[in-house]
Amino acid sequence: MPTKLFSQLRLLHPLLPMKPRTLPLLSRPFFFPSSKFLRTSPFKVRAFSSREKVPLRPSKSLIDDEADLSNWVDELRSGGPDEMRSGRGNEVRTGRRDRFADSGRFSRDDREREFRPPRNNNRASALGKRRGEDLRKGGQSVGSRRKFQPRSDDDDNEVMNGRKLKGGGVGAFPSEDEDEDEDEESEGSEEEEILNKSRTALFGQQNVLNRRNTEPTPRPSSPGGGSDSYLSETRFDQCSISPLSLKGVKDAGYEKMTVVQEATLPVILKGKDVLAKAKTGTGKTVAFLLPSIEVVAKSPPSDRDHRRPPIAVLVICPTRELASQAAAEATKLLKYHPTIGVQVVIGGTRLALEQKRMQANPCQILVATPGRLRDHTENTAGFATRLMGVKVLVLDEADHLLDMGFRKDIEKIIAAVPKQRQTLMFSATVPEEVRQVCHIALRRDHEFINTVQEGTEETHSQVCQTHLVAPLDKHFSLLYVLLKDHIADDVDYKVLVFCTTAMVTRLVAELLGELNLNVREIHSRKPQSYRTRVSEEFRKSKGLILVTSDVSARGVDYPDVTLVIQVGLPADREQYIHRLGRTGRRGKEGQGILLLAPWEDFFLSTVKDLPIEKAPVVPSVDPDTKKKVEKALSNVEMKNKEAAYQAWLGYYNSNKKVGRDKYRLVELANEFSRSMGLDNPPAIPKLVLGKMGLRNIPGLRAK
Numbered sequence: 001m002p003t004k005l006f007s008q009l010r011l012l013h014p015l016l017p018m019k020p021r022t023l024p025l026l027s028r029p030f031f032f033p034s035s036k037f038l039r040t041s042p043f044k045v046r047a048f049s050s051r052e053k054v055p056l057r058p059s060k061s062l063i064d065d066e067a068d069l070s071n072w073v074d075e076l077r078s079g080g081p082d083e084m085r086s087g088r089g090n091e092v093r094t095g096r097r098d099r100f101a102d103s104g105r106f107s108r109d110d111r112e113r114e115f116r117p118p119r120n121n122n123r124a125s126a127l128g129k130r131r132g133e134d135l136r137k138g139g140q141s142v143g144s145r146r147k148f149q150p151r152s153d154d155d156d157n158e159v160m161n162g163r164k165l166k167g168g169g170v171g172a173f174p175s176e177d178e179d180e181d182e183d184e185e186s187e188g189s190e191e192e193e194i195l196n197k198s199r200t201a202l203f204g205q206q207n208v209l210n211r212r213n214t215e216p217t218p219r220p221s222s223p224g225g226g227s228d229s230y231l232s233e234t235r236f237d238q239c240s241i242s243p244l245s246l247k248g249v250k251d252a253g254y255e256k257m258t259v260v261q262e263a264t265l266p267v268i269l270k271g272k273d274v275l276a277k278a279k280t281g282t283g284k285t286v287a288f289l290l291p292s293i294e295v296v297a298k299s300p301p302s303d304r305d306h307r308r309p310p311i312a313v314l315v316i317c318p319t320r321e322l323a324s325q326a327a328a329e330a331t332k333l334l335k336y337h338p339t340i341g342v343q344v345v346i347g348g349t350r351l352a353l354e355q356k357r358m359q360a361n362p363c364q365i366l367v368a369t370p371g372r373l374r375d376h377t378e379n380t381a382g383f384a385t386r387l388m389g390v391k392v393l394v395l396d397e398a399d400h401l402l403d404m405g406f407r408k409d410i411e412k413i414i415a416a417v418p419k420q421r422q423t424l425m426f427s428a429t430v431p432e433e434v435r436q437v438c439h440i441a442l443r444r445d446h447e448f449i450n451t452v453q454e455g456t457e458e459t460h461s462q463v464c465q466t467h468l469v470a471p472l473d474k475h476f477s478l479l480y481v482l483l484k485d486h487i488a489d490d491v492d493y494k495v496l497v498f499c500t501t502a503m504v505t506r507l508v509a510e511l512l513g514e515l516n517l518n519v520r521e522i523h524s525r526k527p528q529s530y531r532t533r534v535s536e537e538f539r540k541s542k543g544l545i546l547v548t549s550d551v552s553a554r555g556v557d558y559p560d561v562t563l564v565i566q567v568g569l570p571a572d573r574e575q576y577i578h579r580l581g582r583t584g585r586r587g588k589e590g591q592g593i594l595l596l597a598p599w600e601d602f603f604l605s606t607v608k609d610l611p612i613e614k615a616p617v618v619p620s621v622d623p624d625t626k627k628k629v630e631k632a633l634s635n636v637e638m639k640n641k642e643a644a645y646q647a648w649l650g651y652y653n654s655n656k657k658v659g660r661d662k663y664r665l666v667e668l669a670n671e672f673s674r675s676m677g678l679d680n681p682p683a684i685p686k687l688v689l690g691k692m693g694l695r696n697i698p699g700l701r702a703k
């Protein structure tokens with residue numbers, strides 16, 4: 001049988017003296033000619049080896065798109081925002097060049113694109129102009145530069161709610177926000193002025209600093225092997241870590257450092273600011289937590305109120321999920337540090353409970369999402385003062401936090417902590433525009449440590465990536481066929497299906513449920529408790545499909561995900577990489593499929609440097625399967641189809657390319673509507689159409 005033959009070849013794979021990337025004929029099954037094989041095999045990659053020796057850490061659960069932090073810093077500090085520190089810092093890489101490509105990004109991370117009224121975007125325009133100048137001034141430190149996206153795009157991104165929107169186009173939709181995000185205040189002009197002044201001060205010095213700091217510093221070697229060998233040869237006990245931390249590390253099951261840990265730990269321990277880039281699933285959390293714990297361990301005990309000690313380490317995560325996960329990791333590492341406490345504060349839980357918890361369990365390390373941090377600063381007695389004790393500030397998923405959606409929040413947090421501190425920023429993706437603005441947080445002599453080696457992609461080579469371009473009306477059937485094939489091939493399947501919006505996620509989950517697949521859904525429209533439960537279930541399970549919006553795109557450490565399917569246009573290149581990064585973690589194998597409609601294939605040019613193979617044939621959908629899917633679609637609730645249609649329209653309307661031609665956009669939306677089995681597209685409220693800039697476009701039905 002061809003599938004068997006393929007599996008056998010895959011089993012031979014590690015025995016061959018070449019790396020997988022040099023063996024496309026073996027690692028990419030669709031080079032085999034049999035038509036049946038062609039139909040199924042591109043989606044049947046099985047892991048052939050596993051190097052894991054350590055237990056998985058607890059999963060994080062929930063996304064948290066935190067609300068705006070307007071004006072709270074002003075109440076904390078009379079002196080205005082922290083003086084911005086500038087300079088590009090020392091660039092340190094295990095490779096010799098970056099692989100930044102033009103992204104054509106239009107996305108907005110992990111938030112739903114539901115309609116909300118537009119907000120004043122003047123500020124965004126102003127900042128955008130500023131940033132355009134900044135970029136032109138910026139130094140050249142990476143080999144292949146990401147093209148600067150004109151700020152007008154970002155202006156559009158922020159049109160709705162004046163924040164957290166990416167992707168241009170009139171009527172851009174806001175993202176999948178948490179409840180606490182809903183009531184954002186308009187931005188004050190005074191604050192804007194301060195921020196602009198800060199930027200001027202910041203970027204005015206940049207050229208000088210660039211010249212001073214572009215020489216890469218040699219990093220420790222990584223004898224662990226190539227880019228996909230996530231472990232180094234260096235053991236934790238070879239580093240100057242306190243004995244108590246070492247015991248914690250050992251109990252956590254870690255012996256050797258991962259490559260990013262090996263590269264960053266000595267630098268961070270010296271007290272330097274670090275911006276680190278390392279592939280998904282390679283241990284960045286421990287890389288910033290361990291040296292941060294050392295800072296607390298070495299600090300003299302506070303002579304202040306012991307129940308409310310100064311917060312020495314503040315870790316900011318963009319989502320509740322990541323914050324919970326980071327705090328869980330910290331708790332593991334602190335096992336033998338009885339005097340050091342860690343707490344997590346996240347949205348979606350009761351503030352009073354967190355206040356009580358913090359009082360009962362004093363902490364020097366705080367992991368927080370930005371919105372909840374603001375809540376505590378405003379409402380928890382003594383909290384702002386405690387923040388003035390911060391010695392280490394960590395920005396996890398730094399590029400996301402510095403993106404326009406969070407930038408203002410982060411600037412305010414920076415203003416609320418001491419200027420004299422160490423700052424650590426980590427992510428799997430560091431677009432060039434983020435490099436250009438990282439000085440908002442980092443000292444001028446910071447080091448940029450890039451563990452993505454030259455000649456390697458930002459994704460893992462042990463993850464087989466395929467793209468499939470097929471008409472929109474086939475997507476539901478194709479998704480079903482792909483899943484059925486994968487399930488037939490791997491009893492231990494564990495699949496993530498990423499959809500464009502929360503409402504489309506709900507629709508797809510319901511459809512797959514109707515088709516009797518074992519499926520769960522997770523997106524921002526689900527209550528927190530539900531999401532926590534589903535997330536935990538998926539973490540522990542095998543034989544399960546999780547249909548998800550981008551709430552699961554970044555950082556989530558689900559073990560042993562066998563396949564990631566991305567249906568429709570990913571928000572941007574970074575989001576594609578982070579979503580794909582849910583599989584192939586800790587050196588394991590995995591598989592990724594990107595399913596696009598023909599008019600979405602422009603996205604492929606933004607990821608052309610990644611090893612995404614074109615599927616040679618579109619899997620065939622036999623008439624029985626087609627009928628089955630149609631029947632299942634007819635059972636999907638009408639209101640879910642209506643909501644999916646509106647969300648779909650909003651998502652693609654906010655895309656610079658697709659949303660540019662409103663007539664074409666509506667044609668495509670109605671194609672989507674037909675693919676759900678609807679003869680007539682659902683009606684949309686007039687107000688909504690107006691806000692989207694879609695009033696009187698033929699083909700739309702208004703109500």
Ligand SMILES: Nc1ncnc2c1ncn2[C@@H]1O[C@H](COP(=O)(O)OP(=O)(O)OP(=O)(O)O)[C@@H](O)[C@H]1O
Nearest residue numbers: 057254256257258280281282283284285428555557
């Ligand atoms: N030194 C180590 N040895 C073995 N496993 C490790 C080590 N350090 C971390 N891990 C494990 O590696 C996994 C991935 O770590 P982590 O979630 O921090 O990755 P990441 O690089 O932050 O990924 P992402 O970019 O997706 O957020 C976790 O399960 C963690 O427990």
